[in-house]
Amino acid sequence: MTRPVYRFAPSPNGLLHLGHALSALLNDAAARAARGKLLLRMEDIDTTRCTPAFEAAIRADLAWLGITFDGPVRRQSEHFDEYHEAVELLRNRGLVYRAWLTRGEIRKAVADHEASRGTPWPRDPDGAPLYPGDLTVLGQAEIDRREEEGAPFALRLDMARACAAAGISTRQPLTFTETDADGRETRVTCEPAAWGDVVIARKDVPTSYHLAVTLDDARQGVTHVLRGRDLFAATDVHRLLQVLLGLPEPVYRHHRLIPGPDGRKLSKSNGDTALCALREAGATPAEIRTMVGLG
Template identity: 60%
Template sequence: MSKPVFRFAPSPNGHLHLGHALSALLNARAAVALGGRLLVRVEDIDQTRCTPELERDMFQDLAWLGLRWEQPVVRQSDCFAFYREALERLQDTGLVYPAYLTRAEIKTFVSDREAEGASWPRDPDGAPLYPGDAAVLIEEKRERRAASGASFALRLDMKKAQERIGKQLFWEELGAEGPALFEPARKIAVDASAWGDVVLARKDTPTSYHLSVVVDDARQGITDVLRGQDLYHATSVHRVLQELLALPVPRYRHHRLILGDDGRKLSKSNSDTSLRSLRAAGMTHAQLRKRIGL
């Protein structure tokens, strides 16, 4: 049996915080406990916010945590051709369509419906599901935007995608830390319809998180995806894409989140929880492990 392969995949668009430390250390611990390997992947699709300086700081933080990973490190910015190929394969199935509504138009449309007393479905992250261009724009306006080269998003027609698959999908969910690492997997049913027609790419960006993550995990031979509970529901979207692209399916492990004093998930904008600021304030590695429950 081949060794399990884990990955820690941060984005250098801000400084790592306590939540990243928990995820990185849990991946490292699981790899050791299960006799596996650990990879680091740099998710730097956003070339505006992701900078070489932040990437340098990120690796310094990981080194301070005591993390050890295999080389070479894969950067998503070097893999656009692979995402483009996967996107073209999906487009060839007829399941992908250009969507021209702006975020403001979607917000206004949904707000108007809710003001009238109607409810509008929202995805697990709380964003309203895409209503479709035809619900907002008359045909003439839709044609005009397409002809003018206006910005658009490429969306997956989720209903048609599930009809093409024609069966109920599942994923294996296992524990993320401690004895739970060795417990039997639970079979989780996919509910991708809760996400509606997700974005796969945009006019000026050849991929989205959903598309790139399944392509990257397959290319790197990731067998175990250990990540935060905030991405638990997104696994349904990833399973649909894996099925459509005939990609291997890793096991999934979703760990607890580190929350701020306000009860919300930590953000890179909260500098008081960044590893660099905590280290500068004198926090030791042992104190950090205790703070995050390790």
């Protein structure tokens, strides 16, 4: 019987907080209970914000919590060639296109539409506006000019073509298996089209979170993905990429989030209390477990 493989995959662009502790502890408990493996991955495609110092701090926090990992650490920044190959496979099938609109131009196009028509622009499950398309905003002449000058661009998945290539239909929907804390399984129907034409790479970075995490899980042989509830909807995109790239489908479980004092989820970018600060203040690993509801 194949041993289950779990993974914990933080981004070393800041310090771990209680939400990360919950995820790491749940993965550790699940892997040990199943006599499986627990792998560590550093999701460091943002080579500007991610640093060795943050990685060292993360590993120190995990060791303090008593979590150990099997096998070497996988760092995404060391596998850009693999992501590029995957993007090329999709491009060769006509499923990827260059998108020239900047974030500011997208915001303006959406604002102009909403102001002139009085109707909201469609948004993805995370609340970001769906991509409006280059031709409708820039026109062909401006697109040609930007391409000739080598302007920055994003590589976006043509969602309509991708869903068709994956054979998705009302009769044959795309699904994934979601489990709960007691191991009960539910088959969930995916709606990747709700995300619009998602970014899968950029001119200067050959991948995005969606592409990298999907390929990483396959390369590391991950069989069980246990992560925060905030990534539940993103699974629709990951399942689509798995089908398009011929990758195996893991079993998923999306755990509860740890809210901050104002009710929002904890975030490194918002400066929520770091584990190392709690440790320095005298907290013990057992007290951290109690704080995240695992006491």
